[in-house]
Amino acid sequence: MSSATLDRAPQLAVEGQKVDARTWIAVAAGMLGAFMAVLDIQITNASLKDILGTLNATQEEGSWISTAYLVAEIIVIPLTALLTRVFGPRRYMIGTTALFLLFSTMCGAAWNLQSMIVFRMAQGFTGGALIPMAMTLVMAKLPPSKRAVGMAVFGLTATLAPSMGPTLGGYLSDLYGWPSIFYINWVPGILLICGIAYGLDKEKNQLHLLFKADWIGIGFMALGLGSLTIFLEEGNSKDWFDSAFIVTFAALALVGLLGWIVTSVTRPDPFVNLGLYGQRNFLVATALSAVFGMALYGSSFLLPLYLGQIANYTPMQIGEVIMWAGLPQLFIMPFVAKLSSKIDNRILCSFGLFMFGVSCLMNAYMDASTGYDQLLLSQVVRALGQPFVMLTLSNFAMQGIAPKDMPSASSLFNMTRNLGGSVGIALLATSLTQREHFHSERLGEAITSFSPAVQERLAAMTQSFIAKGIDAAAASDKALKAIDSIVRRESYVMAYNDGFFIVSAILMACILVMWLSDEVKSPSGGGAGAH
Structure with a gap:
């Protein structure tokens, strides 16, 4: 890595260093930002029907409301390491949050589908940076003995927000109309700006780093990740490789990703260090993070769809079911943080993967009468497992990472999880279509x-x-x-069951992969990176 890359390497807090109130406020503000950004990925899902009605758009066109956000978010996450070095954490987080609030407001005031897509893309580009920044703040500002607490809260932002998105979105839409799901961002946004402004020290801009940046690599990265996200998000609705549109984006994704890898390997100062994938723990952690993202977003995709299509639940009723996969985590996560300092994290992660897998297996035996009462236990089991996975994977990913590579590691870890989410939704949407046809034919x-x-x-x-x-x-x-109609309904129920069974099988298989990593034992109360 060149000296330019090292100019703004985070100065890690050392063991025994006292954590003052300013630091905790800054870290808490960062977590609030990550929660807000992840929440906005799916908050539109419960209100999509109302949004499309107002904007005079079809269901297929409306899929771009989510796709635009995801494309921009997945592109900006790897860029966060560079932009943090250029502007400094304080200025960058305040600036990107202010823009996020502006574009959130514009989303609520969108006058047609095109304007909504543009504003959602801008919202994703400004909000996406808040996810890796929260993880970076934990690693840079907290000493090893406090990082488990920070990582636990960060884990909550990643697992709680997808569960609460449909709940909050449905509640706000029913009471105040769909624009309120965007306007509500002002509450956490203002708190975030105030917390960061108070908690982080001012730093000088280093704009000269922009001129030295690997813009060719950045271009390839944006092309590759953006095209891959579009390919995954739109593939099922356009019959995959039967569509010239999808074939084009698949080719662009391949060219972009290969170009990004080549430029990263050949340049001495890449904007993000892909060489981190050469470290076994980081590789295993990011691979499992992708699978976890697939399961997390995939299950959050399947269950609301089932409840709306088969059980005819309203968005509010769907939210009341989904929230039970989230709320118990508030009480479980502190317990997991304490255990992470005393027990081999591979054991904890294996337990979490097993419980998450069991919860999906419980959902693989639904029938047309399954509703809130029958789903409650599986949601609680899911809430029990997810914190064990998210916290320990964060620990594995950040263990032994050099200070200069902390922003890169955080960006790549979070990018991989979000990308896994897109893969999971694409896989399950395709499976749902194909298995419904299969079961319909067999029943017929x-x-x-x-x-x-x-x-x-x-x-x-x-x-x-x-x-x-x-x-x-x-x-x-x-x-x-x-x-x-009964045959079609039963075919769909069996297809949903198949989807949950697939997720369960993949999660169970990942337990074996987990044990390819090295043992991680944190110091007392410690998180990753302590060694």
Whole structure:
């Protein structure tokens, strides 16, 4: 790494150093920013129907509201290390938060779909930086004995926000209309700006680093990650490689990512250090972070979809179910933080992966009558497992990372998790479509007009419709459509079950991968990076 890269390397707090109130306020403000940025990824999902109605857009067009945010966010996360060195943590976080609030307000005031997509992209580009910055502040400002606490709170931002997004979005939309889901950002945003302004020292700009930056690598990175996100987010709705649009973005993603790797390897001062993937613990932690993101966002994608389509729940009712995967984590995470300093983190992570996998397996046996009461236990089990995974993976990722590489490590770790989320949603959306077709065909083979049981059911339903005053021909047609509707519903239920089973199987398999990493034993109360 060149001297330019080292100009603003974080000065790590040392063991025994007292943590004053200013530092805790700065770290807390950083966590608030990360929570806000992750929350906004999915907060639109519960309100999407209302948003599309106001903007006169179709469901397929509306998918770009989320895709635009994700594309911009995934691009800016690796850039955060460079921009932090250029502007300093204090100025950069205040500036990007102020812009995030501006673009959030513009999203709430969007007048058509095009303006909404542009503002969502700008919102993602300014808010995405807040995620790795929170992790960097923990590592730089807290001594080893306090980092477990900081990492625990950071873990909450990553796991609690996806669970609370649909809840908060549905609640606000029902009470105040969908624009309020964007305006609410002003509350945490102002607190964040005040906390960072008070808690972090002023630093001089180092604008000369912009002229020395690896702009070719940055260009390849933006092309690769942006195209890959579009490919993943839009692939299922456009039939993947049957679409020239998707093929084009797949090719652009390949060119961009390969170009990024080549420029990173050949330059002495890359804007983010991809060489960190050469460290075994970091590689295992980021790989599992991608899988965790896949499971986290994938389960948060499947369950609300099931509740809306099969159980006909309102956004508010969906939120009341999903929140049980989040709220218990507030009480579990401090307990996990204490255990992380006493028990091999591989054991803790394996336990978390197992519990998360079990919760998904519990959801793999749903039927059309499954609702709040039947789902409550699986949500609580999920809340029990997720903190064990997120905290320990953060510890593994940051263990032994040099101070100069802290921003790069934080950026790559969080980028990988978000990218895993896009992969998970794409995988499960495709699986849902294909497995529904499969189960529909299998059920169709069994339920035919020649089956005595089907004939008996059709006759009973036809008589029921005739009794309601419908003529015989229309009643017979209506009975056939009702049977077809039941078959489609059951096909979808089985497809949702298959999706949860896939997630469960992947999480269970990851327990073996976890043990490829080296043992991590933190000092008393310690977090990662203590050694």
